[in-house]
Amino acid sequence: MSRTVAEAQRAAVQALTAAGIADAAGDARHLLAHAMGISRDRLILIGADPVPADAMLQLAQALARRIAREPVARIIGRRLFWGRDFAVTPDVLDPRGDTETLIATALEGPPPARLLDLGTGSGAIAVTLLAEWPRAHGVATDISAAALAVAGQNAQNLGVADRLELVLTDWCADLTGPFDLILSNPPYISAQEMAGLEPEVLHHDPALALSPGGDGLGAYRQIAQQTARVLAPQGRVIVEIGWQQGQDVLEIFRKTGWQDQRLIADLAGLDRVVVARNPAQQAEITRNDR
The missing domain is CATH 3.40.50.150 (Vaccinia Virus protein VP39)
Incomplete structure (x- = not known):
């Protein structure tokens, strides 16, 4: 079952928080927006939309890298x-x-x-x-x-x-x-x-x-x-x-x-x-x- 954008964002925040990442909410927004190929300010506008399967996979990979303490800028490349x-x-x-x-x-x-x-x-x-x-x-x-x-x-x-x-x-x-x-x-x-x-x-x-x-x-x-x-x-x-x-x-x-x-x-x-x-x-x- 696919997750909505809002659900995926909450889950990402929880995963990063559990890993001790200081700005879990900010990092989650960066990584989810990057996975979906959109700007961060659009996330709140499409919170009820489903996250495509390929974006969910990319988000999971990005979260694993961030939990391993790779900086967000290195993950998204900018x-x-x-x-x-x-x-x-x-x-x-x-x-x-x-x-x-x-x-x-x-x-x-x-x-x-x-x-x-x-x-x-x-x-x-x-x-x-x-x-x-x-x-x-x-x-x-x-x-x-x-x-x-x-x-x-x-x-x-x-x-x-x-x-x-x-x-x-x-x-x-x-x-x-x-x-x-x-x-x-x-x-x-x-x-x-x-x-x-x-x-x-x-x-x-x-x-x-x-x-x-x-x-x-x-x-x-x-x-x-x-x-x-x-x-x-x-x-x-x-x-x-x-x-x-x-x-x-x-x-x-x-x-x-x-x-x-x-x-x-x-x-x-x-x-x-x-x-x-x-x-x-x-x-x-x-x-x-x-």
Whole structure:
């Protein structure tokens, strides 16, 4: 006997709740809508309709994966970020709401002519900002060719592929500036913290996108050292950080000659973003141009 949409949704919530899934109701809606090939807001409108047999089978398979602690975004193959759907695969970090603080911070400043996204992964940062700034152009780098393929797919899907260059390189090696804005959500989890991550993160996000090893600050040291040569005068560097890393990252930028650093908190009030400018570079360029 077939189940109605409402019955299937209730059963899915019960199964996920019994498995200890935190947002069982939300995940059930995502998975049922995906199985049926409809948007989540339609579920309530068709609650009395029967769920097709093939959709019930797909839902059962999806629930089994979620109960095994595979993230919903990995199961359905996409993640909503800053109001847009991004394709995600095992080759890229699953974009998170925390990173939207970086986007909001970037959008508070003037639109750049040219931006650089270091370690782009899914392309969520670069693609989002190019979509918000229709006259901007960008470069996105990654050391993973597979990740760049996903970023390229998202750029194509969201209509910015003609304004985004994808480069296989380590941070900004071999790049030519200037860039008005440089952004990154680098790996920042320390080696010691890795074992304590939730299974959804530890077993499903690429390890290289999570941790650089050691104290987790290695990527910031490289970014602070490498980006000054390609940053335009009065340009900004904006990086996402772990919530306990604010003062350490500020000190890294200070020690490498950066000025005007500031910390930005996320909606939970936790340190989430560091912004820095390099007035010393601007002064040097001005002297050389005289």
